[in-house]
Amino acid sequence: MLTKQRGPGGPAPSRYGNEETPVHVHGFLTEKLSLNLDKSVTTSATCGSSVTYGTSAPSESAVGEPGGCEGRRGLPRSLGWPPCSMTQSVVVQVGQCGNQIGCCFWDLALREHAAVNQKGIYDEAISSFFRNVDTRVVGDGGSISKGKICSLKARAVLIDMEEGVVNEILQGPLRDVFDTKQLITDISGSGNNWAVGHRVFGNLYQEQILEKLRKSAEHCDCLQCFFIIHSMGGGTGSGLGTFLLKVLEDEFPEVYRLVTSVYPSGEDDVITSPYNSILAMKELNEHADCVLPIDNQSLFDIISKIDLMVNSGKLGTTIKPKSLVTSSAGASKKRQEKPFDAMNNIVANLLLNLTSSARFEGSLNMDLNEISMNLVPFPQLHYLVSSLTPLYTLADVNIPPRRLDQMFSDAFSKHHQLIQADPKHNLYLACALMVRGNVQISDLRRNIERLKPSLQFVSWNQEGWKTSLCSVPPVGHSYSLLALANNTCVKPTFVELRERFMRLYKKKAHLHHYLQIEGMEESCFTEAVSSLSALIQEYNQLDATKSMPVEDLPRLSIAV
Amino acid sequence: MSIVTLQLGQCGNQIGFEVFDALFSDSHCPQRLCSKRENEAYQASCKERFFSEEENGVPIARAVLVDMEPKVINQTLLKAAQSGRWKYGQHSGFCQKQGSGNNWAYGYSVHGPRHEEPILNLIQKEAEKCDSLSGFFIIMSMAGGTGSGLGAFVTQNLQDQYSSSLKMNQIIWPYGTGEVIVQNYNSILTLSHLYRSSDALLVHENDAVHKICAKLMNIKHISFSDINQVLAHQLGSVFQPTYSAEGSFHYRRNPLGDLMENLVPHPEFKMLGVRNIPQMSENSLAYSTFTWAGLLKHLRQMLISNAKMEEGIDWQVRPPLSGLPTLGKTSLNKELHFNTSIANLLILRGKDVHSADLGKQKLRAYIHQYTKFGIEEEDFLDSFTLLEQVVASYRNL
Numbered sequence: 040m041l042t043k044q045r046g047p048g049g050p051a052p053s054r055y056g057n058e059e060t061p062v063h064v065h066g067f068l069t070e071k072l073s074l075n076l077d078k079s080v081t082t083s084a085t086c087g088s089s090v091t092y093g094t095s096a097p098s099e100s101a102v103g104e105p106g107g108c109e110g111r112r113g114l115p116r117s118l119g120w121p122p123c124s125m126t127q128s129v130v131v132q133v134g135q136c137g138n139q140i141g142c143c144f145w146d147l148a149l150r151e152h153a154a155v156n157q158k159g160i161y162d163e164a165i166s167s168f169f170r171n172v173d174t175r176v177v178g179d180g181g182s183i184s185k186g187k188i189c190s191l192k193a194r195a196v197l198i199d200m201e202e203g204v205v206n207e208i209l210q211g212p213l214r215d216v217f218d219t220k221q222l223i224t225d226i227s228g229s230g231n232n233w234a235v236g237h238r239v240f241g242n243l244y245q246e247q248i249l250e251k252l253r254k255s256a257e258h259c260d261c262l263q264c265f266f267i268i269h270s271m272g273g274g275t276g277s278g279l280g281t282f283l284l285k286v287l288e289d290e291f292p293e294v295y296r297l298v299t300s301v302y303p304s305g306e307d308d309v310i311t312s313p314y315n316s317i318l319a320m321k322e323l324n325e326h327a328d329c330v331l332p333i334d335n336q337s338l339f340d341i342i343s344k345i346d347l348m349v350n351s352g353k354l355g356t357t358i359k360p361k362s363l364v365t366s367s368a369g370a371s372k373k374r375q376e377k378p379f380d381a382m383n384n385i386v387a388n389l390l391l392n393l394t395s396s397a398r399f400e401g402s403l404n405m406d407l408n409e410i411s412m413n414l415v416p417f418p419q420l421h422y423l424v425s426s427l428t429p430l431y432t433l434a435d436v437n438i439p440p441r442r443l444d445q446m447f448s449d450a451f452s453k454h455h456q457l458i459q460a461d462p463k464h465n466l467y468l469a470c471a472l473m474v475r476g477n478v479q480i481s482d483l484r485r486n487i488e489r490l491k492p493s494l495q496f497v498s499w500n501q502e503g504w505k506t507s508l509c510s511v512p513p514v515g516h517s518y519s520l521l522a523l524a525n526n527t528c529v530k531p532t533f534v535e536l537r538e539r540f541m542r543l544y545k546k547k548a549h550l551h552h553y554l555q556i557e558g559m560e561e562s563c564f565t566e567a568v569s570s571l572s573a574l575i576q577e578y579n580q581l582d583a584t585k586s587m588p589v590e591d592l593p594r595l596s597i598a599v
Numbered sequence: 600m601s602i603v604t605l606q607l608g609q610c611g612n613q614i615g616f617e618v619f620d621a622l623f624s625d626s627h628c629p630q631r632l633c634s635k636r637e638n639e640a641y642q643a644s645c646k647e648r649f650f651s652e653e654e655n656g657v658p659i660a661r662a663v664l665v666d667m668e669p670k671v672i673n674q675t676l677l678k679a680a681q682s683g684r685w686k687y688g689q690h691s692g693f694c695q696k697q698g699s700g701n702n703w704a705y706g707y708s709v710h711g712p713r714h715e716e717p718i719l720n721l722i723q724k725e726a727e728k729c730d731s732l733s734g735f736f737i738i739m740s741m742a743g744g745t746g747s748g749l750g751a752f753v754t755q756n757l758q759d760q761y762s763s764s765l766k767m768n769q770i771i772w773p774y775g776t777g778e779v780i781v782q783n784y785n786s787i788l789t790l791s792h793l794y795r796s797s798d799a800l801l802v803h804e805n806d807a808v809h810k811i812c813a814k815l816m817n818i819k820h821i822s823f824s825d826i827n828q829v830l831a832h833q834l835g836s837v838f839q840p841t842y843s844a845e846g847s848f849h850y851r852r853n854p855l856g857d858l859m860e861n862l863v864p865h866p867e868f869k870m871l872g873v874r875n876i877p878q879m880s881e882n883s884l885a886y887s888t889f890t891w892a893g894l895l896k897h898l899r900q901m902l903i904s905n906a907k908m909e910e911g912i913d914w915q916v917r918p919p920l921s922g923l924p925t926l927g928k929t930s931l932n933k934e935l936h937f938n939t940s941i942a943n944l945l946i947l948r949g950k951d952v953h954s955a956d957l958g959k960q961k962l963r964a965y966i967h968q969y970t971k972f973g974i975e976e977e978d979f980l981d982s983f984t985l986l987e988q989v990v991a992s993y994r995n996l
Contacts, residue, residue: 408700
């Protein structure tokens with residue numbers, strides 16, 4: 040057991056630095072926990088880890104005993120059996136868009152855990168996304184698996200081929216959450232060229248990427264899922280991001296690959312975005328387990344609607360500022376809101392809600408592997424339309440059931456979707472409802488019964504609902520709902536993408552930028568388009584079954 | 600004789616906790632409805648069945664908790680320990696880090712063999728603690744991955760290892776309108792495997808219990824813990840000690856044996872259901888007046904008309920049934936009945952499940968998730984065949 044003794048006259052060391060060292064982003068964790076910290080420092084808390092902080096007087100309580108901190112708080116000393124840890128996930132953020140969204144995600148994740156984790160103990164829920172590290176240990180061996188939170192590091196790998204965004208992150212309030220060893224950057228950027236991102240930088244950085252991924256996997260006890268965040272229209276996110284997928288599939292075949300992809304909107308200012316998107320789609324078709332397509336237009340519409348509601352004052356009640364899904368209000372005031380922040384926050388909320396049932400307890404848990412199992416009937420059809428409610432809460436906290444039902448209705452309204460699509464007039468293959476907060480099974484069932492008649496499910500999956508209940512609500516809300524739907528309504532998005540692609544491709548416009556990259560030929564383009572066409576065809580076949588009556592299939596007859 | 604309970608998966612563990620809680624509360628009920636000596640005999644009998652003694656007087660449940668992810672077991676252990684009245688054994692839990700993902704194949708083919716040894720060791724330890732083992736009571740759901748898949752695997756193993764002990768599986772039939780999308784696949788596979796290796800299958804449907812909560816108990820916002828408590832109440836009345844022929848102070852010694860003897864005359868007919876009356880909230884209890892004869896009559900009516908609740912009985916009479924009522928204590932009354940109504944359940948739900956399944960299977964939807972872990976189409980076909988046979992046998996009664 041190491042005992043760190045300070046010389047006389049020095050202030051007692053605090054876990055987050057003293058007055059001299061600046062308190063960084065988990066400063067708000069400190070603000071919340073500062074009382075606890077001070078108390079424990081004076082009584083020299085000893086935790087499961089083998090490092091002792093504070094004065095030399097040893098505490099009488101559990102020294103070196105696992106869960107000793109809990110012993111003092113009145114919980115049973117130890118449940119006596121080896122507690123298992125939960126699974127962990129690693130976030131890989133690629134390109135400008137990916138990193139900006141990722142940044143919002145980590146900020147939100149920290150805030151959520153700060154709100155839930157009052158005691159500052161590094162518990163299973165936090166460990167799913169963060170490591171607990173003793174920063175004073177040089178080198179790699181600083182990981183602490185139990186006890187008080189010392190310094191949290193995100194389980195993330197940040198990749199960008201130009202430095203601007205990543206540098207900004209490293210100078211911002213989240214700089215301590217990331218390890219410099221988790222970054223891969225270059226200077227020149229991919230020039231909005233998928234081929235540069237995928238082939239040039241892919242080859243150049245393959246070794247490094249593998250190494251960083253392996254490192255982050257090693258830090259995990261049981262790695263369950265990779266979350267990849269990127270955009271489809273650019274060069275790095277699109278090209279290098281999808282290159283990664285192949286690497287992940289080869290290196291970690293048993294770990295899920297869940298991709299959050301931002302698709303280019305109609306008025307995208309990147310001319311080559313159709314090329315980039317289609318080339319990336321082929322990779323997504325083949326190497327991703329599950330894709331959550333998002334488009335900027337929908338996010339923008341959501342923001343506008345919220346602004347309208349906030350500013351018009353029509354409602355006559357006030358909106359709780361902390362509850363805005365789009366704002367980071369409530370965090371340290373130093374951080375200024377940047378232009379895409381509001382939109383990125385929505386996506387960050389999506390990811391948090393997706394993983395909430397895996398991290399926190401509830402009466403009907405849903406793990407990440409269940410998403411793929413239930414929502415992906417055929418391996419190719421793994422594109423899920425997401426919608427999130429509520430986007431804000433009104434000041435009235437005692438919300439009667441009618442309000443709760445409204446939340447369910449909203450989840451099926453176009454205004455809450457993160458992608459432009461029309462699921463109600465298309466065919467559902469499967470639908471998942473992930474509820475957080477104080478909602479009971481009867482509320483869930485009642486609403487499913489209520490909404491079912493207006494939705495069309497494919498004939499062989501009429502009861503295709505997957506539900507989960509998580510007890511912990513998100514910050515600022517009493518409850519929330521995330522709906523994930525596998526619906527043929529994604530088809531128009533893909534069809535339109537293909538059309539934009541064909542318009543460019545027929546004229547061979549900008550093609551030379553791609554073809555001059557080694558390894559790129561026209562066949563790459565034609566293959567990519569046929570892959571997309573095959574996907575569209577599968578959706579078409581399912582749509583064709585929409586109007587057919589439900590077949591009464593004969594039962595197996597056996598000789599009695 | 601003692602019963603060792605096996606709680607599998609989230610559903611199994613959540614229900615198991617409520618069952619032990621109900622059993623404990625029942626046996627330590629402060630109401631002095633009968634003589635002290637009687638009370639003590641009852642307490643002793645109940646305790647011996649389900650709890651073993653610990654030094655500082657807190658009884659330990661004879662249970663093994665298994666789940667593939669840690670959250671639920673942690674919660675269950677904690678809740679029991681915090682109640683202070685009873686608790687689970689310190690080392691009676693087994694869990695892993697990652698769940699089964701609602702995949703029966705994963706629970707059966709991957710988790711099963713991988714963790715066969717430690718789980719069976721735990722069970723053996725618990726069984727050795729009993730003076731005489733009546734059998735095993737396995738609580739699991741059919742819709743998920745761990746309860747269903749791993750449950751089927753473990754039951755099979757118990758059949759091999761403890762062939763002379765009886766096994767009763769308590770299975771939870773999921774809500775009709777979906778809790779898990781692949782629940783039909785999971786249910787079919789589970790049922791067919793359990794039919795081969797279990798001695799009795801006690802079925803509870805989420806839908807039915809939900810209705811009981813809504814109509815009879817007047818609970819406005821039904822949560823899973825409400826549902827589980829009603830379930831536990833019913834299970835408690837099945838397992839609590841019953842009188843033996845010798846008279847008031849002697850309780851029957853072999854709970855599972857008795858049940859099987861009376862209710863499962865032929866291995867082809869293993870499915871059991873529970874009818875429990877009265878079921879009402881504690882508040883209404885004070886305002887009710889029941890006579891024993893009245894309750895019995897009502898119960899017979901319920902059975903004949905295949906109703907699960909006292910209200911809304913459909914008065915079309917079905918063919919005569921056979922069975923043996925057993926008497927319970929205080930104001931509870933229950934009939935555990937093997938009857939055609941369960942057959943009807945199987946047929947009706949089976950029909951929905953089958954048609955849904957066949958439709959899915961025809962298009963081979965979701966099959967790739969199962970073949971990944973070694974369950975092929977033939978396995979599905981086998982399961983279908985077996986269940987069709989069961990349905991046919993019940994029909995021919």
